[in-house]
Amino acid sequence: MPHLLLKDLPRYECLLEAAKQFPNLDPSACEVFLNLLRTGDEAFRVTDEHFQANGLSQGRFTVLMLLFDKACGQSHSCTPAELADRAGVTRATMTGLIDTLERDAMVLRKPSASDRRMLSVELTPRAMAFIAEILPEHFRRINDLVAPLSESERRTLVRLLGKVASRAVEVSPPQAAAVHA
Amino acid sequence: MPHLLLKDLPRYECLLEAAKQFPNLDPSACEVFLNLLRTGDEAFRVTDEHFQANGLSQGRFTVLMLLFDKACGQSHSCTPAELADRAGVTRATMTGLIDTLERDAMVLRKPSASDRRMLSVELTPRAMAFIAEILPEHFRRINDLVAPLSESERRTLVRLLGKVASRAVEVSPPQAAAVHA
DNA sequence: GCCTGATGATTAGCCTCCTAATCACATAAG
DNA sequence: CTTATGTGATTAGGAGGCTAATCATCAGGC
Incomplete structure (x- = not known):
C-alpha cells in the first residue's frame, strides 16, 4: 500500500516548462523531491511484496x-x-x-x-x-x-539523505508535542 | 498518512550486532534502505502537512x-x-x-x-x-x-536514487502484466 | 440480428491508518 | 475518603488503499 500515486515522474523539461508559470518552482529541488518519493516508494514495494506474499x-x-x-x-x-x-x-x-x-x-x-x-x-x-x-x-x-551501489556511493547516499531528513525535521517537527498551556 | 512506522532508525552498531544473528544481513545495505525509507517518509510528511491543513x-x-x-x-x-x-x-x-x-x-x-x-x-x-x-x-x-543541498549534491543524489529505483524495477516489476495465457 | 468477449465505471467488503470519545484504573489533592 | 486529573486500552466512525464481482456498453464473428 504505497502512497506515492505518481507512476511516471515529470521529466526535467516539463519542470522547466512549469517553472515559467510558477516563480516559486525550483526545477532541481522538485527533481530531488520527486525522485526521493519515488525511490522510497519503490524500495518500500520491494519488501512489501515479500510481506504480502506471507500475509x-x-x-x-x-x-x-x-x-x-x-x-x-x-x-x-x-x-x-x-x-x-x-x-x-x-x-x-x-x-x-x-x-x-x-x-x-x-x-x-x-x-x-x-x-x-x-x-x-x-x-x-x-x-x-x-x-x-x-x-x-x-x-x-x-x-x-542496494547492490548497484559501491560502498563509497552508499556512504554518500546516506549522507545526502541525512541532510534532507534533518532539514525535514527542522522545517516541520514530527509532532508539535501539544503543550497543555 | 505516511507508512514507515519506524520512528527511530536502528543505529549502525545495532545493525552490526544483528548481523551476527543473520548472515544475510549486510549492514551498509540496510543502512541505505532504512535511510531511504525514512527520508522518503519525512519528505512526504513535509508536503502532506500542508495538504492536510487544506483538507x-x-x-x-x-x-x-x-x-x-x-x-x-x-x-x-x-x-x-x-x-x-x-x-x-x-x-x-x-x-x-x-x-x-x-x-x-x-x-x-x-x-x-x-x-x-x-x-x-x-x-x-x-x-x-x-x-x-x-x-x-x-x-x-x-x-x-532541499535547500541544504548544493546543485552538485542534488545531481549526485538524483543519480544515486535513480540507480536504486532502476534496480527496484528490475528485481520486482511494478505489475506483472497478467497475460491471459 | 445476435451472442461473445472486452472495457469503463461502480459496488461490496476487507485492511490499515487517523481523530475523538469512552471506559477502567491509578494517583495526587483536599 | 472522595474527588479530580491523568493514563492505558478500546471503540466508533471516517478516509483511502486493495481485490473481486457487477452492470452497462461497445465491437466483432457468425
Whole structure:
C-alpha cells in the first residue's frame, strides 16, 4: 500500500516548462523531491511484496520486529502503548494491529500484574518461527536493491539523505508535542 | 498518512550486532534502505502537512494536479481510467477519490458523448482557484527541504536514487502484466 | 440480428491508518 | 475518603488503499 500515486515522474523539461508559470518552482529541488518519493516508494514495494506474499503488512512486520528485538534482549514483554510509540502509530492503530496479529496466533495479550490498566504483548512460538523463516529473504531483497551501489556511493547516499531528513525535521517537527498551556 | 512506522532508525552498531544473528544481513545495505525509507517518509510528511491543513490528501492532490495539467494543455477532459493509470491506483480507488472531490465541488463528472460507458472528469473554477492558492506554498516547502543541498549534491543524489529505483524495477516489476495465457 | 468477449465505471467488503470519545484504573489533592 | 486529573486500552466512525464481482456498453464473428 504505497502512497506515492505518481507512476511516471515529470521529466526535467516539463519542470522547466512549469517553472515559467510558477516563480516559486525550483526545477532541481522538485527533481530531488520527486525522485526521493519515488525511490522510497519503490524500495518500500520491494519488501512489501515479500510481506504480502506471507500475509504481512508493513505495520504487522514492524510490530513483530519490535517484539522480536525485545525477545532477544530477554525482556519478554511490551505494552501496546510502547509499541505504538516506537512504531510511530497511534494507540488506536496499534490496538487494531494487535487484534489481527492475535487472531492469527502471532501474539498474546496478557494482563499486567502491577497495573490492571496495562497489557503485556508477547510473541508466540509460531511467530518466532515465522520471523526466522521470512527474515533471510527480507535481507536478501534489501541487499539486492542496494547492490548497484559501491560502498563509497552508499556512504554518500546516506549522507545526502541525512541532510534532507534533518532539514525535514527542522522545517516541520514530527509532532508539535501539544503543550497543555 | 505516511507508512514507515519506524520512528527511530536502528543505529549502525545495532545493525552490526544483528548481523551476527543473520548472515544475510549486510549492514551498509540496510543502512541505505532504512535511510531511504525514512527520508522518503519525512519528505512526504513535509508536503502532506500542508495538504492536510487544506483538507487535501496525497491522492486528492495528485488527481487535481493531473487534471490541472490537462487543463493547461487545453485538453479539458480526462476519464477516470486514465487518471487511475497515471496516478498509479486502481480504478476502484479513483472512483472513491472522484466521489469525495465531487462532493467538495472540486470536480464534475460529465457523460461522454461518443461512448456511453465513459465519463469525463473536469476541474471546477473553485478547484482552479484552490490550486493556484496552495501551489506556491507547496513549492516553497520543497525548496526549503532541499535547500541544504548544493546543485552538485542534488545531481549526485538524483543519480544515486535513480540507480536504486532502476534496480527496484528490475528485481520486482511494478505489475506483472497478467497475460491471459 | 445476435451472442461473445472486452472495457469503463461502480459496488461490496476487507485492511490499515487517523481523530475523538469512552471506559477502567491509578494517583495526587483536599 | 472522595474527588479530580491523568493514563492505558478500546471503540466508533471516517478516509483511502486493495481485490473481486457487477452492470452497462461497445465491437466483432457468425
